[in-house]
Amino acid sequence: MIFLTLYLEFFKTGLFAVGGGLATLPFLYDLSDRYGWFTHQQLADMIAVSESTPGAIGVNMATYAGFATAGPLGAIVATLGLVSPSLVVIIIIAHIFDRFKANPFVTAVFYGLRPASTALIAAAGFSVFIMDVFSFELYTSLASLGQVVNWPSIFLALVIFIMMRHRLLKQLHPVVFIAFAALVGILFSF
Amino acid sequence: MHVLTDLFFTFAKIGAITFGGGYAMLPILQREVVEIKQWVTDEELMDYYAIGQTTPGIIAINTATFIGQKTKGTLGGIAATLGVVFPSLIIISVIAYFLQNFTDSTLLQSAFSGIRVSVYVLILHAVMKLWKNAIVDRAGIMIFIVVFSLAAFTPLSPVYMVIGSGVVGLILKQWLQKERGQ
Numbered sequence: 001m002i003f004l005t006l007y008l009e010f011f012k013t014g015l016f017a018v019g020g021g022l023a024t025l026p027f028l029y030d031l032s033d034r035y036g037w038f039t040h041q042q043l044a045d046m047i048a049v050s051e052s053t054p055g056a057i058g059v060n061m062a063t064y065a066g067f068a069t070a071g072p073l074g075a076i077v078a079t080l081g082l083v084s085p086s087l088v089v090i091i092i093i094a095h096i097f098d099r100f101k102a103n104p105f106v107t108a109v110f111y112g113l114r115p116a117s118t119a120l121i122a123a124a125g126f127s128v129f130i131m132d133v134f135s136f137e138l139y140t141s142l143a144s145l146g147q148v149v150n151w152p153s154i155f156l157a158l159v160i161f162i163m164m165r166h167r168l169l170k171q172l173h174p175v176v177f178i179a180f181a182a183l184v185g186i187l188f189s190f
Numbered sequence: 191m192h193v194l195t196d197l198f199f200t201f202a203k204i205g206a207i208t209f210g211g212g213y214a215m216l217p218i219l220q221r222e223v224v225e226i227k228q229w230v231t232d233e234e235l236m237d238y239y240a241i242g243q244t245t246p247g248i249i250a251i252n253t254a255t256f257i258g259q260k261t262k263g264t265l266g267g268i269a270a271t272l273g274v275v276f277p278s279l280i281i282i283s284v285i286a287y288f289l290q291n292f293t294d295s296t297l298l299q300s301a302f303s304g305i306r307v308s309v310y311v312l313i314l315h316a317v318m319k320l321w322k323n324a325i326v327d328r329a330g331i332m333i334f335i336v337v338f339s340l341a342a343f344t345p346l347s348p349v350y351m352v353i354g355s356g357v358v359g360l361i362l363k364q365w366l367q368k369e370r371g372q
Contacts, residue, residue: 015246019348021211024248049285052302055278056250057211063275063282075283079275086247086255091267093241094259105360110237112359113352115333117240118317118324120348122334123341124213125313132306153307160311174217175207178308185304186297 002070003077005035010062010081020124021050021058024082028065037069058082129157156184193262194269200227201254201273206281209302210309212242212249217312219253220319229261233323244352250274329362 013027025047032038038046046068050060059079066078100106133150160177163169184190191199204222208215216239223229230238235253242252251271258270325331337351 014248014251017248018246019243019249020213021248021250049282051210052298053278053281053285054207054209055205055281056208056215056248056274058248059205059251059275059278060282063278064286067283067286072283075279075286079279083247083251083255083271083275086245086251087267087271089245089247090242090252090255091259091264093245094256094267097237097241098260104363108360108363109356110240110359111363112333112355112357113240114233114236114324115330116337116351116355117236117243118320119334119337120243120341120351121213121216121239121313121320122317123338125310125317126338126342128210128306128310128313132303132310153303156304156307157311160308161315164311164315174221174312177312178207178209178305181304181308182301183304185300185302185307189296189300190303190307 003073006066006069006074006077007081009035010066010078011084013062014082015085017058021056021061024058024061028061031065035069038065042068152188152190156181156190194265196227197258197261197266197269198273198276201258201270202276204254205274206277208250209305212239212253213313214309215250215253217316219257220316223257230257232320234260236320236324240352243348333358 009031013024013031017023017027028043028046029040032040032043043065046061046064047057049064050057053060059082062078062082063075067075069078097106132153134148160181163180164177200222204215204218208218216235219235220232224232224235235257238253238256239249242249242256245252251274254270254274255267259267262269325334333355337355340346340351341348
């Protein structure tokens with residue numbers, strides 16, 4: 001039965017993919033090879049769509065792959081399969097965490113974890129920044145480093161940053177800045 | 191509104207306006223669940239991100255489940271998780287069915303190039319807000335620099351960095367206590 005197989009395969013993906021959504025990618029390639037539910041070309045499309053639509057990339061890819069395999073119900077089953085391990089594991093951990101939060105051993109561990117967690121988030125932002133600002137594929141053919149840098153994008157980043165630090169504008173919801181950036185992107189064909 | 195429905199709809203809203211996955215979700219979570227709903231604190235959010243990166247499953251889901259569980263137990267965890275995936279189900283199904291050449295649109299590509307800029311600025315801003323609570327001393331700055339460099343410039347899995355800094359935290363605290371005891 002296709003739905004049971006879908007659920008179990010995506011359950012496995014959710015269980016073994018640790019980290020961000022793109023960590024699910026090797027599992028999706030494996031599914032493509034073993035079951036032929038979708039082609040590698042379709043997978044490339046899925047990544048593009050998942051990155052340019054709202055929602056977590058991992059969830060979007062599972063939904064897309066499920067849909068490609070077995071329609072709307074397939075999308076639901078694959079997504080539920082993907083999130084099931086998180087639900088079980090995190091709910092168990094959350095219960096334990098609640099009980100031992102004040103334990104000196106646990107507070108000592110989190111004393112080290114908090115800077116690390118912040119650093120990982122900063123690094124994720126940094127990698128988006130690097131990808132956006134430098135076009136490395138142009139580098140070999142051009143003489144000056146200045147030409148590889150995406151100046152309009154840096155300018156937009158500065159404008160958004162200043163707006164977010166502004167006394168009045170910082171009250172605005174983050175989605176306002178996202179919408180503003182999308183609009184600027186369209187108007188100036190980024 | 192009942193807490194469970196509130197959790198579902200708040201996380202559906204978060205899922206609908208997050209572009210780019212778990213890390214890009216952080217600034218939106220800070221606004222929605224820390225500042226507006228006050229379900230969790232900034233520190234708790236950081237702890238959940240740390241745990242969410244070392245446990246099975248993708249970060250966005252793990253964090254949503256954690257916040258839901260903290261707010262309203264097991265059912266809260268389920269409500270938040272179903273909420274955060276709900277917009278994806280609708281949007282992706284519609285695109286997969288109707289818009290085969292969705293990503294060919296130049297309009298959409300321009301819009302998304304703009305959005306990507308806002309994503310890293312929002313993440314930078316979120317990190318600046320977390321900084322004061324996360325990095326409390328020189329040891330914290332050292333851990334930040336080491337983990338940031340490893341994550342940004344090496345292909346090492348974040349799992350090892352999280353486990354490593356947990357161990358470092360444990361050793362440092364023991365050592366600091368001994369220093370004080372003498």
